[in-house]
Structures are given as C-alpha cells and as structure tokens.
Amino acid sequence: MPKISKKSAVKFNVISHLAVIAGLAVLPFIIENPYYLGITNLILIYTILCMGLNLILGYTGLLSLGHAAFYGLGGYATAILMTRYGFSFLPALIISGLLALIFGMLLGVPTRKVRGDYFCLLTIAFGEIFRLVAQAWIPFTGGAMGIVGIPIPRIFSWTIRSETDFYYLGLILVVFTYLSLVLLTASRFGRAFVAIREDELAASVMGINTPAYKILAFSIGSFYAGLAGSYLAVYQTTITPSSFRLDESCLMIIMVIVGGMGSLLAPISGVIIMTLATEAFRSLADYRMLIIGVIMVTVLLFRPQGLFGTAAFKD
Amino acid sequence: MFLLETRQLMKHFGGIMAVNEISLSIEKGEILGMIGPNGSGKSTFVNLLTGIYTPDKGQTIFKNQDITTLPVHRITEIGIARTFQNLRVFQNISVMTNILIGRHAQIHNSLWEVYLRPLSAWKREKAAREKALEFLELAHLTDRRDELAKNLPYGEQRLLEICRALASEPELLLLDEPCAGMNPVEMDTLAEFIQRIKASGTTIFIIEHNMRFIMAVAERIVVLNMGKKFKEGSPLEIQSDRGVQSIYLGEEEDV
C-alpha cells in the first residue's frame, strides 16, 4: 500500500484547515440574505449545544434528555443579569455557562450511581421542573411571557447588532467549544469518558473513578448548553419557557445521533440537516416532528453509527 | 514476605456460599495458581480482591494496608491490576488507546493542565504513548497499535487485555483464566509472556482450568472446592493428591 508521507499529510491538513477557516470567515459576504444568515446562526447555536451533548451522549454514553433545560438556564441567567442587574454581556455569558455547569454537578451527584435508564428519566424530570419553574415563578422569570428587552450585547467596543455580527459571535463560541473539546477529548479525561461508554466496570478496573467522571462529562457538556442559551438570549432579545421544552432536547439528541456520536465534528452534519429540515417544514408545524423522525430512521437504517460517527448505540 | 493476604474472606449470594472463609497469602515475586471445579468461587475471590464485590466477612491486606472496602479504582491505583474470565477489552477502541486507558492511573495531568497548560499536558501524553509502546512490544502487538481491538484474533485480544492491565504498572497482576479459548500455540506464547512479566518483578496470581498450563507456569497452587480452600501446595504435590483428583473426577462423573 503506498503511504502518503507524514510531511505532506500534515501540509494537506494545515491547508484544509486554513481553507475551512477562510470559508467560515467570509461566509456572511457570500450568504448576505439576512433570512439565510439567521438560519446559519441557528446552526451555530445548535452546533454548540450538540457538541456539548455529544460529550455526554456520544463520548460517555449517558442519555441526557435535559439538555434544553441547561440551555434555558443559560438563557434566563443572561436575560435576568442583563435586564435587571445591569451586567454586560461577557460576564453574563461566563456566569451562564458556569451556572449550567453547577446545575449539571448538582444533578450529577445524586444520579452518579443509578443505571442508565433511571439517569435518563431523572434528566427528563429535571427538564420539566425547570420549565415549570420558569413558567410559574412570574416575578423572577416573567412566566409564560418570559423576559423581553434584553439589551444589545457589547464586547469591549464591539456592538453586536446585525445578523452578521451575531454570526461572528456564534462562530467565536463554536471555535471555543471545539478547541476546548479537542483538548479535553485528547486527554486522559476524554479517554476515560469513552472507556465508561464502552464498559463501565472495566473502566473502573482501569483506575477510573467512574461516578466522578460521569459527573464531569455531564457538567462540562451542560456548560456549553449554558453558553448557547446566553447567546440565544441576546440574539432573540427575548426569552420564553417554550424554547426549552422536552422536544427541544429530543431534537438535539436526534441531531447528534444522525450526525454521528463519538467524534467531535460529526454532529455538525446532523445539526445542518435537521435545522434545514425544520426550517423547510416550518409551515407544517404539526408534522414537523414526524418529518424529523422519518429523516432519523432513514439515516439510521443505512448508517447505524450516524453519518460520520464512530460509536453506535449499544445493542 | 507476603504482598497480599486474605483473612477468612467470605461472600454469599442468596443461599450460595460462593467464597467461604478463604485465607491465603500471595508472596512477593511468585506466580501463584488457583484451580477448582466450575462454580467453586475462583472468580468471586478475584472480584473480592479487586473491590468489585465487598465481602460479607473477612479482610484483605495489601502491602500492609487494609483494602477490604476500597473502591475498585483505588485498588488499581495502589497496585493491583486484573483481567477478566470473559475478556473485557474495549472493543471499539484502538489497541493503543486500550493501553492508554489502562495507564489512566499513571498519567497525572489535571484538568487545569489539560486546558491551561496544553503543551506540558501534551508532553506527558507523548511520554505515555511511548511507554504504551513498550507494553505492546512485550506482547508483540506493536504492529497492531492502530487497529480496533475487536479486529484482533481472539488470542491477541487476550494478550492485549494483559498488556492493558500491565500498563498501570501493578505490583500484583490477577489473571482469571487467561487460556480460555486459546489454541496450544497461543498458550505457549502466553506462558512465555507470563515468564517475562514475572522477570520484570510483577507478582502474578493465575486462575486456570487448563492443568497442563497451570502446572507448568505456577510455582504454588491453591485448590478451591465449593467456596472453600481445599488444598495448597507445589504443582507436584497437587498433581499427585488423591483428594484433588477426586474432586475433579467427581465433576467428570457428574457430566
């Protein structure tokens, strides 16, 4: 078998990375149309969410159906901090991520030793409790009407106002998410997550404190959802509980599964397909979930590991 | 000097006394064998030593430390590694990564270093990879490092599982029926491998059904029967022992 020399492989790698970066940097000038740019920004949000979820689901094998709640935590945290307490965007963003991380830990501690299916049920319960609290605690969250008039975000002297501005903010967050996950998954921590997914007992015999690592994966994955929520708050300038329902969590899981679990970039393909599909069938509101389901089943019939995935659901 | 000692270790499942007051010691540097009919409690005994089960009664002492109630990962950290009777390599992961996971307890990067000092974390990773290659070399698996574990032939998967255990640099290695499913050629490779592990200073405890193998490899043998320690002695003594022959013959008459 002819082997490509290591040097030229590295060169190719560098060039293809640069090409992707250049393409992403000029994308708003190619798309221009604000409607399509809006969809692109939605794709960026779901990319952050699904990369985080992939750490939990694809790497560690934990089925979390509460991802939308952590997304919502970040959204409400930013909305409340910026409208009521005069926080500027950057600190609100960081606090939103950390809050989701802390709630991930709080939920992770009692569920660290329960079996997978119970963990899944508990995350559903958490998601529902979050949504009910958001709806009922009117003085704090604005109830079903939510919080409106979230100020225009500024980072130092950069005012983020147009779709293009939000595109670049989203892109920065996606790049941050990706790079930080590269560092994590290439370390002994990332390997420990994968070991837990493959065989939890064997993982513990390797010296991995499996309950602690499950909490870690779950809270770090939730951290990114908090960031995405913060972005959503300033992007929409309003935040309502209906954005964080259970079907939103399901949609993210479907995106990860369709794109492929267990490799960092694979979920992006699922995000793009599913976001475009939901947009295309927006007029068929009632049948949207049906169409999404059909797409998922079709993909999984032909590729059980998802489009670009390395890990399939265990049998 | 003993490296590990059990004192009246006991474990029952419902009405079954799987391990019934077993006291034995493993000497530093030796290869201790354990045999016994099916269901005599051998695997349960190893599960008790490694913290997978907690004994109902009794104690385990390792390097003068009571490890009876330590969690599984702590026991690995202080120097006991093991393989499983029913082979538990990480199937969908490369051979190299299997070894690196086995080395988890020896790679000391903290989360802080992973994120904020990636260069020094990466250097430790690189060192870990080089070390992992040494273990693969021991079992002649270096060429296989990039393959998924499930694509290896069965015998090599068994060797990989031993390498993965060795990667944590244990003082005591527990092997639960390493020969199961191997052909005679693979068994010879394994026997030679075990001798090399011993030569590197690791103490070894082997459970094995294959008499020819265990008699050739072990220096001392413990026989279990129905959860109890039945006999202990050199391979020659065990081989010629009437009682031992009768429990095995009894088993064959049952079949």
Ligand SMILES: Nc1ncnc2c1ncn2[C@@H]1O[C@H](COP(=O)(O)OP(=O)(O)OP(=O)(O)O)[C@@H](O)[C@H]1O
């Ligand atoms: N988790 C468990 N739950 C219930 N019973 C168990 C459990 N593990 C082992 N046993 C029982 O305990 C007894 C000892 O089993 P063990 O697996 O230790 O035997 P063994 O000597 O390893 O046998 P083999 O040679 O077949 O591997 C058996 O009767 C078995 O059925």
Ligand SMILES: [Mg+2]
């Ligand atoms: Mg057994």
